[in-house]
Amino acid sequence: MSPAFTQLYILILCCSYTVSAVDEAFLTDPPDYIKECQIADKNFINCSTQSIQQLFDKLNDGIPGLNSIKSFDPFYLNRIRITQGNSNAINLKVELANVKINGFGHTNVLESIVYPKDYSWKTTFMLPEMKLQGDYSLFGRILLIPLNGHGEVFLEAENMTVIMHSKTRLYEKGGFTFYNVTNCRVDFKIDGLKSYFSNLFNGNKQLEDSTNKFFNDNWRMLADALYTVITQTIEDILLDVLKKIFHYIPANFFINDIPTSKQLYGGSKGTGAEARRPK
Ligand SMILES: *[C@@H]1O[C@H](CO)[C@@H](O)[C@H](O)[C@H]1NC(C)=O
Numbered sequence: 426m427s428p429a430f431t432q433l434y435i436l437i438l439c440c441s442y443t444v445s446a447v448d449e450a451f452l453t454d455p456p457d458y459i460k461e462c463q464i465a466d467k468n469f470i471n472c473s474t475q476s477i478q479q480l481f482d483k484l485n486d487g488i489p490g491l492n493s494i495k496s497f498d499p500f501y502l503n504r505i506r507i508t509q510g511n512s513n514a515i516n517l518k519v520e521l522a523n524v525k526i527n528g529f530g531h532t533n534v535l536e537s538i539v540y541p542k543d544y545s546w547k548t549t550f551m552l553p554e555m556k557l558q559g560d561y562s563l564f565g566r567i568l569l570i571p572l573n574g575h576g577e578v579f580l581e582a583e584n585m586t587v588i589m590h591s592k593t594r595l596y597e598k599g600g601f602t603f604y605n606v607t608n609c610r611v612d613f614k615i616d617g618l619k620s621y622f623s624n625l626f627n628g629n630k631q632l633e634d635s636t637n638k639f640f641n642d643n644w645r646m647l648a649d650a651l652y653t654v655i656t657q658t659i660e661d662i663l664l665d666v667l668k669k670i671f672h673y674i675p676a677n678f679f680i681n682d683i684p685t686s687k688q689l690y691g692g693s694k695g696t697g698a699e700a701r702r703p704k
């Protein structure tokens with residue numbers, strides 16, 4: 426190699442490294458807060474459940490080096506708009522702003538399934554207490570009551586069991602396989618829901634109080650009426666957080682026998698023998 430060529434080569438190496446360090450820094454050593462599992466192991470679900478529990482626990486005080494997740498509990502959302510189409514003309518339009526959610530820090534992971542067919546996930550977890558507060562504006566009907574107002578909202582859900590279905594696409598970076606979490610859909614059930622909406626009827630305090638009481642007395646019906654609002658809020662949060670985590674931590678650190686994207690989607694016939702951790 427001529428000296429000039431060597432110099433050029435070093436220059437290119439240096440610059441491409443800088444770009445990747447700024448734009449997409451990622452972990453290259455397995456951290457001690459992640460339990461490594463093997464998907465071929467018959468106890469995989471048990472192992473994976475513990476591994477994801479440890480990840481949630483770590484999120485609480487922050488994953489070192491991952492600065493894009495500023496805070497997990499409380500979690501802040503700027504704005505969320507939801508239009509919920511019910512039967513016929515009955516529509517509910519809700520907008521939430523300056524939302525603060527407490528409770529994700531006490532997540533109990535009940536089951537973490539990873540499907541080897543496409544590396545999608547089904548994760549079940551429980552939040553003993555989830556509190557949401559923020560500014561609302563809403564237009565439409567809840568439990569047949571016509572509403573058109575804005576003010577502050579407080580929701581407090583008890584024992585919220587969430588089933589999350591996540592879709593992923595594997596890709597490679599720096600010799601590791603990563604998850605690109607592309608979709609997140611949740612279902613939930615709860616044991617109780619307390620709610621309070623301020624200024625529901627433009628200052629008519631008597632109507633506001635009786636409506637808030639009615640919502641609390643009929644919390645199951647209220648939870649059903651707000652189902653889309655609640656699931657979409659949780660989906661927005663989880664998709665954002667999961668994308669950031671899994672672009673940062675290689676999937677190999679969770680599942681050490683994960684295939685490469687080529688082996689999974691085709692392009693090369695993996696026998697399994699070379700499907701071990703790269704490098
Ligand atoms: C599953 O994990 C728990 C620890 O969380 C352990 O006590 C239990 O024995 C494991 N079950 C199996 C079948 O390995």
Ligand SMILES: *[C@@H]1O[C@H](CO)[C@@H](O)[C@H](O)[C@H]1NC(C)=O
Nearest residue numbers: 594595596605606607608672
């Ligand atoms: C992840 O998937 C999204 C589409 O959902 C795509 O726009 C993006 O480029 C993908 N990122 C990587 C690193 O593959």
Ligand SMILES: *[C@@H]1O[C@H](CO)[C@@H](O)[C@H](O)[C@H]1NC(C)=O
Nearest residue numbers: 553583584585615616617618
């Ligand atoms: C929530 O779950 C706990 C533990 O299972 C239980 O003791 C409590 O009664 C539940 N809360 C409600 C409102 O059902």
